[in-house]
Amino acid sequence: MNEFTIRDIENLCGIKAHTLRAWEQRYRLFTPKRKASQHRIFDDNDLKELLRISFLYHNGYKVSKLAAMTAQEIQHAVTSTIIRDDNYELFVHQMIEASISFDKEALDKIINSIAIRIGMEKAIVNVFYPFLKRIGLLWLNNNVIPAQEHFASHIIRKKIIMATDGLEIPTGEGRVILLFTPKGEMHEIPLLAANYFFRRQNNPTVYMGVDINYDTLCYYLDRKPADYIYTHIITHFDDEKLDDFLCKLSSDYPQKKILVSGPATCCIKKLPSNLTILHTIEDMLNFARETAKTT
Structure with a gap:
């Protein structure tokens, strides 16, 4: 059984900690357990209940009625509520609830339903990314064991790969985009998502995957065509080494355009002329669309 702090509940449910405390004191909406220090702690069942309360609250229910x-x-009110296609918060809540319980069947059904209702692109941008960000916050605070994050990520990874395989093979002589992450960078879902975005716009891609040795990358680039080199970097480099890596890549392949995204881009201090930073998912989507127009 997991334990969550009130800050964890705030991050997961989207309700401020001071509001939660007020609901507890005024309406007795929930009764958390207490540590010896008197700090509130919540378990899996508390989280599930508060996710449902949060959903109804954000859909117009008054706190006094919920109490x-x-x-x-x-539970009946949640299942009876007409769900709009843009109710992304509910989808995130459903995925959190299934992941905390390791409920593979439920998570599979939820993800399939989301992809069918709103499409894979919107699912990635508006549901999967926010979900993984919230789960990641718990992991950083040691309140979700890595197994739960890996459990959910594996299923999402599989769904993105299946969606990509279902796309038509790009036709014509388009500009080829090579995708990889450097040695030591193991986060694959952002790379898979980028590959899906590019392919969906009919851009030819070469997916090399994660944790790629620089010599392996060069071996391919020296023998096969690629107009763009795309990488996503989250945590692997410190500031100076990241600049050194990107400057070397840009210098070794001056005729190719280098594309970089991910949280680590905020640390980039040197910007070679053939390097472009994609700061947001919208930047990436715009690049995919614009590149498709020029092929």
């Missing part, structure tokens, strides 16, 4: 409802009535 008067039983857990069964709250």
